[in-house]
Amino acid sequence: MKTTEAILETNKKQKEFYNNNSKQNFFTTIWAKFRNGLLNTIRKTIGIQDQAYLLHKEWFGDLSNKKVLDLGCYSGNYWSLYLAENAKGYLGIDLSDVAIAKLNARLKPFPHAKAEAVDFLSDDFTEKDFDLIYAYGVLHHFENTNILIDKLNEKLAPKGEIISYDPLQTSWPIKIIRTLYRPFQSDAAWEWPFTKKTFYQYQKAFTILDRRGLLGKSKWNVFVAFLPISEEKKKQIGQQWHQHDWEKSRTSNRVLFRCMHLTMLMKKK
Template sequence: METTEAILETNKKQKEFYNNIKQNFFTKIWAKFRNGLLNQIRKNVGIQDQAYLLHKEWFGDLSNKKVLDLGCFTGNYWSYYLAEHSKQYLGIDLSDVAIEKLKEKLKFLPNAKAEAVDFLSPDFLEKDFDLIYAYGVLHHFKNTTILIDRLNEKLATNGTIISYDPLETSLPIKIIRAIYRPFQSDAAWEWPLTKKTFYQYKNAFNIIERRGVLGKSKWVAFLDILPISENKKKIIGQKWHKQDWDKSFTSDRVMFSCMHLTMLMQKK
């Protein structure tokens, strides 16, 4: 099993990668698929906005909360909102280049700061966070046990985590990722959640709510081969997405058919 020291060494490479992003041909192809076709599906059926709005609902009243924005790069969709409304905000990322840009965005908010630091490093001393916002971050840690221990260490009593990560539990996606992985330029720190890792989180935290996206709705892309209108495709996609969204709340089977999972977890 990978040690903390090994992860810290990997993260040095990850820092260099994100300071000077250079994707190989295959990674660019995957990014084009992910950011092109999948983003178009998300837009057409309202997936991304729904997830963001749910996160805002999960934030609750931030006025007395100490917030950690984990792996936020130059700032994610909610970074400035979290910084503006929380009692105390800290955004951290491996990339010092990205953090300098975030600092510029936050310079007029006295309760907010940003720091280039590794979450697992002994140099990161801050703790007692009421909320850890981890958008697209948890799957960057190969050793889930070490990550969970660190999250628990940094959370305040009854503190919560909001996460959003890719799943590798749908068989077609698992096959595609397996074919792509040997050529992936960021493979050393890309570990989409498996059934095993999900159950590790379930055992470690109270999962208050969870929602899966791009389950049945990911097949909307294949409707393009059918002689139906764009509006009809949109209606079908929205219907499938609603099924994914509603049923993944309670059904593991539906959740594991999805490509992405967002969770609200609370410290036990």
């Protein structure tokens, strides 16, 4: 398991990768087309992505007295400007100074909001006492979960909360695919989808107030798409499977671990 120093070195490579728009190799490109193509179409068609975003907004609650950290926000995620506009204080951070320059330009209308290019684990990042840390697609970029959890706890205010969204590698089909793909993956050094062990580490470290799994049964809509049935019927099947994932994963680990994605609302103990 990597030390903080080793992770900081890896993050320098990650910064270069995104700053220079480094090209993905053939295998990573194929995976991206599957993930951002067919799977993304399914997410949009049956409303998975919108439902997750709306749940995050619900989890934000009243932001007027909250100091918010938008962790790994790049040039701004779906909710970055909303958080910047409505929070008492907003700080977006990312490794990429190129992306942060773009975000700072977008933040000009909000005098209480700013963005910085800094590594979350670095001693250069000194701000703390955040009431909310929004980490969309970020926590799985840290190989050493214990180091990350310690840093999250250090940066959170008492009773502070974390909202996360990350890929899971817990269902056997996805685990097999990712294992075969990993040796050829361009960004493998900083891509660590959650395992069961990872989930239990977060469960031990924080109070999980709510959680939802996505793309469990509904991931099989990839194959339903090829059936000789109407588009409306395909949509209905996908929505039924998604709602099963969405509701049952709140309390059932068995259902949760069949999903491809996990979103959580966690509170500092």
